[in-house]
Amino acid sequence: MKIPGPALLSLALLLAGAARAQVSAGGEPDAPTTLPDRLDLPTAIRYALDHNYPILQAREQIRQQEGVIIQVKAQGIPNLQATAGYQRNSAAVSQTGLPSTSLWTLELKATQALYAGGAIDAGVKSAKLTRDAAVFSLQSTIDASLLDVRTKFYGVLLAREELGVQEENVKLDRRELQDTQNQFSAGSVSNFEVLRAKVTLANAQPDYITARNNYRIAIEQLRESLGVPSGLGASATFSEVVGRLDTTPVSFDADAALASAHEHRPELLTLARQRAAVEQQVVVAKSTYYPSLSAYGGYEVGGADLVGSNNEAGGYYGANGWLVGVQGAWSVFDGRATEGKVQQARSLLAQNQLAYASEELAIDVEVRQALSTWEEAAELVDASKQTVAQAAEALRLASERYRAGAATQLDVLTSETALTQTRTNQLQANYNYLVAVAALRKAMGLGDVEIKN
Numbered sequence: 001m002k003i004p005g006p007a008l009l010s011l012a013l014l015l016a017g018a019a020r021a022q023v024s025a026g027g028e029p030d031a032p033t034t035l036p037d038r039l040d041l042p043t044a045i046r047y048a049l050d051h052n053y054p055i056l057q058a059r060e061q062i063r064q065q066e067g068v069i070i071q072v073k074a075q076g077i078p079n080l081q082a083t084a085g086y087q088r089n090s091a092a093v094s095q096t097g098l099p100s101t102s103l104w105t106l107e108l109k110a111t112q113a114l115y116a117g118g119a120i121d122a123g124v125k126s127a128k129l130t131r132d133a134a135v136f137s138l139q140s141t142i143d144a145s146l147l148d149v150r151t152k153f154y155g156v157l158l159a160r161e162e163l164g165v166q167e168e169n170v171k172l173d174r175r176e177l178q179d180t181q182n183q184f185s186a187g188s189v190s191n192f193e194v195l196r197a198k199v200t201l202a203n204a205q206p207d208y209i210t211a212r213n214n215y216r217i218a219i220e221q222l223r224e225s226l227g228v229p230s231g232l233g234a235s236a237t238f239s240e241v242v243g244r245l246d247t248t249p250v251s252f253d254a255d256a257a258l259a260s261a262h263e264h265r266p267e268l269l270t271l272a273r274q275r276a277a278v279e280q281q282v283v284v285a286k287s288t289y290y291p292s293l294s295a296y297g298g299y300e301v302g303g304a305d306l307v308g309s310n311n312e313a314g315g316y317y318g319a320n321g322w323l324v325g326v327q328g329a330w331s332v333f334d335g336r337a338t339e340g341k342v343q344q345a346r347s348l349l350a351q352n353q354l355a356y357a358s359e360e361l362a363i364d365v366e367v368r369q370a371l372s373t374w375e376e377a378a379e380l381v382d383a384s385k386q387t388v389a390q391a392a393e394a395l396r397l398a399s400e401r402y403r404a405g406a407a408t409q410l411d412v413l414t415s416e417t418a419l420t421q422t423r424t425n426q427l428q429a430n431y432n433y434l435v436a437v438a439a440l441r442k443a444m445g446l447g448d449v450e451i452k453n
Helices: 005-018 041-051 053-076 119-186 191-226 230-236 254-264 266-289 337-404 409-443
Strands: 079-088 102-115 292-304 317-329
Touching: 041 053, 041 119, 041 191, 053 119, 119 191, 119 266, 119 409, 191 409, 254 266, 254 337, 254 409, 266 337, 337 409
Parallel strands: none
Antiparallel strands: 079 102, 102 292, 292 317
16 A cells, blocks of 8 residues: 555644644653633644643654664664773783783774665665654544544533533422422412422432532543643643534545545554565565675774883884775574574564454444444434424423413423433533544544644
């Protein structure tokens, strides 16, 4: 599968442009910025790009691969090495022919690999391809992390709106209790209606308390998804989440969605680059079948009796000069070690091909499931819109008829319960639809809409 260059370039630009929390020369990330008091979805997405921990870890993997490239390239660049030595010994074991008791050497030597069976070029190509795979893996991490952020953000909005529904439900029950008490004072209803209104109000309190706790939990889950450091203290919180669970109808085509996923999903692009890298590793494994050749040159200085001498020849003895040469090596028989390395590399290549086919199948299933979930969510949104209007009208009519004596208190309470349930269902339907659209875009490889615009 040929991977277009612009796609990799766009990912590199994304990597460079999104990083506000740059890594300093000491390897430590800069101090994190504080959260704004009013947090909207675009701000949450931008914050997560800079602070979400999986994204930061994926960026570090790219930096690691850059280091690997430098390391592998070093094998094809001239290497300069300086060595020095000093030895002191008895005259009986002197190796200079003189009765010296100390020897010293200083050598400066440059070495250049001339031929290594193609291992150096293949190694560099493999390292670069692995780096490119890490870039695509970063995109995959970004897509998954931002989908989680968006889902958690919608979860906060859902919890907040459900809390509002429960607050409104408690207000309705209190109003109903007050109306019933007024009617009881006027002698139009019995004490039983008053007791039932009190019980209804009391039963509404647990749902309100639960909704309030769910809202607090949803905020904490969003903080975790954003990557807000725990050490920020008061600045790690936000006083208000800005947004509503409003839905805008969008349409998707199944065939186009599958085609988009096959073209853009970073998981497939990662595996394709890894496959190309493993192909180069096969070349590296085969390289030891061939001889290696390198050239060297340098200058050497040496001598005896560095710190004085009492010998009859006059004391100091030294020699210096240049050296140049070519050296080669060929492993005629290595016990089939090279054959084993080649077999391993080819097996990795076959495993990559199987992993690619498996990932394609998994992505197809994911896209079809996301499409089905989106269709269901769209139908539920349409159904809930009509139900809420009908439930609100039913409550209005029941309240008016109750005041006129044409309906019972139970009719009003039943209508209140129905309205609360339909409002909750509408909020859940809108939440499911927004999450379904975001999940489908991620399945198609389109990424989050906030960073694509």
